Amino acid sequence: MKRAARRRATGKTQIRTEDIVPQVAKLSWAERLDVLDTLMLVLGELYVHLPLKRSLYGFDVIRALVSLRQQLTQIDDTQFHREMTTIISRLRDAHTQYQGPWTQKNIVASLPFLIESYGPLDDTTYIVSKVDTRTVKDKHFEENVHITHWNGIPFSRAVDLHADVETGGRPDSRRARSLESLTFRALEYRPPPNEEWVDIDYIDNENQPRSIRLHWEIFDPDLAPNSERDALATRFKRSIHLGAEAVRRAKKFRFNHALWQAEKKVAKVRAGKQRMATQFADFLTASTVTTSKGKFGYLRIWSFNVDDDQAFIDAVSTLVQDLPDRGLIIDVRGNPGGLIWAAERLLQIFTPHPVTPTKFALRATATTAAMARAVFNRDDLGAWSESLDSAENTGEPYSSHIPITPPEECNNLGQRYGGPVVAIADANTYSSGDLFSAGIVDNRIGPLVCVGQATGAGGANVWSARDLADSLRPAKILLPRLPDGVDFTMAIRRAVRSGPADGALIEDGGVVGQPYVMTGTDILNGNRDLIEQCAEMLAAQPWTRMNVRQAAGGIEVETAGIEQVDLFVDGHPAGFPHSIPGDGKHRIKLAVKKGQMVEVAGFAEESLRQKRRLTIR
Numbered sequence: 001m002k003r004a005a006r007r008r009a010t011g012k013t014q015i016r017t018e019d020i021v022p023q024v025a026k027l028s029w030a031e032r033l034d035v036l037d038t039l040m041l042v043l044g045e046l047y048v049h050l051p052l053k054r055s056l057y058g059f060d061v062i063r064a065l066v067s068l069r070q071q072l073t074q075i076d077d078t079q080f081h082r083e084m085t086t087i088i089s090r091l092r093d094a095h096t097q098y099q100g101p102w103t104q105k106n107i108v109a110s111l112p113f114l115i116e117s118y119g120p121l122d123d124t125t126y127i128v129s130k131v132d133t134r135t136v137k138d139k140h141f142e143e144n145v146h147i148t149h150w151n152g153i154p155f156s157r158a159v160d161l162h163a164d165v166e167t168g169g170r171p172d173s174r175r176a177r178s179l180e181s182l183t184f185r186a187l188e189y190r191p192p193p194n195e196e197w198v199d200i201d202y203i204d205n206e207n208q209p210r211s212i213r214l215h216w217e218i219f220d221p222d223l224a225p226n227s228e229r230d231a232l233a234t235r236f237k238r239s240i241h242l243g244a245e246a247v248r249r250a251k252k253f254r255f256n257h258a259l260w261q262a263e264k265k266v267a268k269v270r271a272g273k274q275r276m277a278t279q280f281a282d283f284l285t286a287s288t289v290t291t292s293k294g295k296f297g298y299l300r301i302w303s304f305n306v307d308d309d310q311a312f313i314d315a316v317s318t319l320v321q322d323l324p325d326r327g328l329i330i331d332v333r334g335n336p337g338g339l340i341w342a343a344e345r346l347l348q349i350f351t352p353h354p355v356t357p358t359k360f361a362l363r364a365t366a367t368t369a370a371m372a373r374a375v376f377n378r379d380d381l382g383a384w385s386e387s388l389d390s391a392e393n394t395g396e397p398y399s400s401h402i403p404i405t406p407p408e409e410c411n412n413l414g415q416r417y418g419g420p421v422v423a424i425a426d427a428n429t430y431s432s433g434d435l436f437s438a439g440i441v442d443n444r445i446g447p448l449v450c451v452g453q454a455t456g457a458g459g460a461n462v463w464s465a466r467d468l469a470d471s472l473r474p475a476k477i478l479l480p481r482l483p484d485g486v487d488f489t490m491a492i493r494r495a496v497r498s499g500p501a502d503g504a505l506i507e508d509g510g511v512v513g514q515p516y517v518m519t520g521t522d523i524l525n526g527n528r529d530l531i532e533q534c535a536e537m538l539a540a541q542p543w544t545r546m547n548v549r550q551a552a553g554g555i556e557v558e559t560a561g562i563e564q565v566d567l568f569v570d571g572h573p574a575g576f577p578h579s580i581p582g583d584g585k586h587r588i589k590l591a592v593k594k595g596q597m598v599e600v601a602g603f604a605e606e607s608l609r610q611k612r613r614l615t616i617r
Contacts, residue, residue: 012110012135012217014196024077024101027483032072032080034480039084039098039488040065041479042468045367048460048494049507051397053091056169056508061091081486085191086165092174092508093491094167094241094430095462097189101485104187106220108250111183111198112136113214115147118518121172126155126179128202129523130255140204141212144524148209149201150182158182168427169508172452176427184250187218189243221249224282225263227305234307236380237340237404239431239461242489244336245305252282277318280306286319289329291535297323297419298531300331304338304432312342317349317416325419325545327538329531330440333424333451337431337458344405344432347439349416352601352611355443357410358435358506359401360461360493364391367477368399376474401496401503404461414599414613420541421446422534425513430456435495437511442499447537448513449530455513459506460491468492546602546610550617554590555598559583562602562610570596577603592616 027035043050044062054060064087068080075083081100088098112135117124126147150158163171163178185193197215204210253260263282277284285300297320306312320328328350337343344357362368362384369388372381387400403410423440425433425448434455441448463471465488469479497504497511519529544561557565560583567574569592578588580602592598594616602610 012219014215014217024081025484027077027080029072031483033069035084035482035486036065036069038465038480038482039088041367042488042490045365046363046468046490046492047096048361048363048491049091049093049096050363052505052507053093057090057092059090061087064090082191088488089165089167092167092169093460094177094243094456094458095239095460095489095491097243097489099189099485099487099489100191101483104218106222106246107187107218108221108246109185109187109193109216109218110250110254111214111216112254113141114183114251114255115179116518116523117179118520118523120517124156125520126159127520127523130251132254134257135217136212136214138212140208140210141202142205144205145210146203147200148203151195151199169457170427170453170510173427173454173456173510176452176456180244180247180428184247186243186246186250188246219250219253221246221253221260223249224305225279227282227307234339234341235467236461236463238338238463239340239343239435239458239495240305240337241430241456241458242336242462244334244428244430245303245338248303248334248336249282277315280312280315283312284315284319286323288324289531289535291532293532293535293539294326295324296326296535296538297328297417298331299323299328301335301436303335304340304343304436305336306339306342309339309342309345312339313346313349313413316346320349320417323417325417326543327420327422327535327541328417329534329538330421330423331527332429332433332436333426334428335425335430335433335436336428337433337435340432340435340461341405341409342432343436344403344439345410345413346436347443347445348411348413350421351443351445352415352608353443355407355410355439356498357403357405357407358438358442358495358497360404360495361398361401362388362493364388364396364398366392367472367475370475370477371471372399374471374474377471381471398494404493415611418544418546418610420538420543422449422537423447423513424449424451424516424530424534425455425511426450427452427454427456427510430458431460431462434458434506434511437513438495438497438501438506441511441513442497442501444499446541448511449516449534449537450511450513451516451518451530453512453515454510455506457506457508457510459495459508461493461495462489463492464489542604542609544602544604544609546600546612548598548600548612548614550614551587554588554592555600555614556585556587557600557602558585559602561604563605564603566601566603568599568601571599574598 084098112132114130116129147155163174166174166177168174201211289298347355372385383402384399425437437455495506547558596616598614
C-alpha cells in the first residue's frame with residue numbers, strides 16, 4: 001500500500017490525486033474474509049448498540065456484511081474498503097468506525113477557513129468565522145463573509161447532503177458534524193475528500209458577490225503533551241470521538257498557531273517548573289467575563305482526552321480558585337470526550353452534594369460472559385461478570401448497569417468552587433462530554449444550556465481493535481489477524497443516566513438542556529449574547545460563600561449567606577451544629593490532630609449550600 005509521506009504540523013501540503021484515489025495493497029481472498037469475519041463477530045456478539053441501531057434505523061449491519069461477502073469477486077480492494085466504511089457508518093455511531101488502509105495516521109485534511117452558523121433552523125445564516133491568512137491571500141475572503149454556494153450547490157443544501165453520510169442520531173447533530181467536516185476531516189478515521197479543491201461563492205463585507213477556489217491541505221496537528229496516549233491504565237476508561245479530537249487539534253494549529261507552538265515549551269518543563277494549570281492549557285482556559293449582571297467566571301473545557309484524571313482536576317481547581325465566586329459558566333461545546341474518570345470525577349468540585357456517576361452495561365452474549373469471566377479481565381470487567389452469567393439463563397439482553405468511575409472516586413475530593421454553576425453544551429459535545437453534561441443535570445449541580453436540541457449523544461465506552469483482541473484472548477477467543485492498515489473502534493459498554501433520569505440512554509438521544517439559538521454577535525464577538533443569558537441564569541440562583549482555613553485551636557470559617565455549619569472529623573460528627581450570627585470570619589474551637597480530615601458543611605434556609613474539606617497540618 002502506498003501512503004503519503006507523514007506530514008508533521010510544522011508544515012502543510014496540498015492534497016494530491018494519490019491522496020484522493022489511494023493505491024491500497026492487494027488483499028487475498030482470505031484477508032478479505034478475515035476482515036468480514038472479525039467485524040461480523042464483534043458486531044454480532046460485542047457491539048453494545050446493535051439492537052438499538054436495528055430498531056432506530058431499520059438497518060441490519062450483519063446482513064449488510066453478509067451481502068458484501070457475496071460480492072467479493074465483483075469489487076476491487078479500494079471498493080471493498082469503501083463499502084466497509086459505508087456499511088459501518090450507517091450505524092451513525094462515531095464510536096464505531098472502520099479504518100481502511102487509505103487512512104493516514106494523525107493526518108487531518110483541512111481547508112484554510114472555518115464556517116459557523118447562527119439563527120433558527122428555518123432561517124440559518126452561514127458565515128466564515130475564522131481564516132488562516134497564512135494560506136488565504138485574497139483580502140476579500142475574511143471573517144463575516146456569507147457563504148452562498150459550495151461547488152455550485154446552494155450551501156444549505158450542501159450541508160444537508162453531507163449530513164446524510166455523517167454520524168449522529170438526530171438531524172441537528174448530523175448537520176453540526178456536516179458543517180464542521182466540510183472544512184476539517186481526520187483522515188485516520190474517514191476517507192479523504194473526493195475533490196482536490198473547493199469552489200466557494202460568497203457575499204463579501206461590502207455586500208458584493210465573489211468566488212474563490214481553495215485547495216485542501218493535509219498536516220499532522222500532533223497530540224497535546226498531556227493527552228491520553230493509549231496507556232494501559234486508561235485504555236478501558238475512554239469515551240471519545242477520536243476524529244473530532246484530531247479536528248480540534250487541527251483547528252488550534254490553523255487558527256491559534258502561536259498557542260500551538262507554545263505547547264512544546266510547556267512539554268519540556270512538565271515535571272514541575274510550570275504551574276499545573278499551564279500544563280493543561282490545551283484542555284482548559286479560564287477567564288472573568290463582565291456582564292450586565294456583574295462579573296462571573298468562565299471555564300472552557302475543550303477536551304477530556306487527558307492521561308491523568310487527578311492532575312486534570314487539580315488544574316481545574318487551580319483555575320477556578322482565581323475566578324469570581326458569584327457564579328461559573330462551564331462551556332463544553334465541541335468537547336469530543338476522553339477519559340471517563342476525568343469527566344465524572346470533576347463534577348464533585350462544583351457541588352456540596354454526593355455525585356452519582358453514569359452507569360454502563362455490556363450486551364449479554366456468550367462472548368461477553370466469557371470475556372468478563374476471564375481472570376485477566378477481572379479488574380476491568382469483573383463487576384459485570386455475575387449478571388452476564390445470569391443473563392445466559394434468564395435471557396436478559398444486557399448485563400447490570402454499573403459505573404466505570406467508582407462512586408467513591410467521584411466523592412473523595414469534595415467541593416472546591418462554591419458559587420452557582422451553569423453549563424453550556426451543543427450537538428458536537430460528545431462521549432465524555434455527554435457524560436459530564438448528564439452529570440451536571442442529573443446531580444442537580446446547575447442548569448444546562450444547549451445550542452441545538454441536545455448534546456451529541458455518544459453514550460458508550462469505546463474500545464480499539466487491539467483492546468478487544470487483548471480482552472478476548474484470555475477467554476480463548478481469537479480474532480483473525482487484520483491485514484496491515486485495517487483497524488476499527490467499537491462501542492462496547494453503553495451508558496445510562498443516573499438521578500432523576502435514572503436508566504435513560506444517552507446514545508442517539510443525548511442530554512437535553514435549555515435551548516439556545518446562536519447569534520451573529522456570538523460568533524464574531526466572543527459569545528457575548530450566550531454569556532449574557534448564562535449570567536442572567538446565574539444571577540437568579542441563590543448565592544452563598546464559605547472559605548475554611550486552619551487556625552490556632554481549631555478552624556476559621558469565612559461565610560456570606562450561611563446560617564449554620566456542621567463539623568465532621570474523619571467522617572464523624574464533631575459536636576453540635578454551630579449557628580453563624582452573620583457574614584464574616586468566625587473562629588470555631590476544634591480538638592484535632594495532624595493528618596485528620598475536617599469537613600465543614602454550610603447551610604442556609606435549612607438547605608446544604610457549601611461543603612469544604614481541610615487536612616490538618
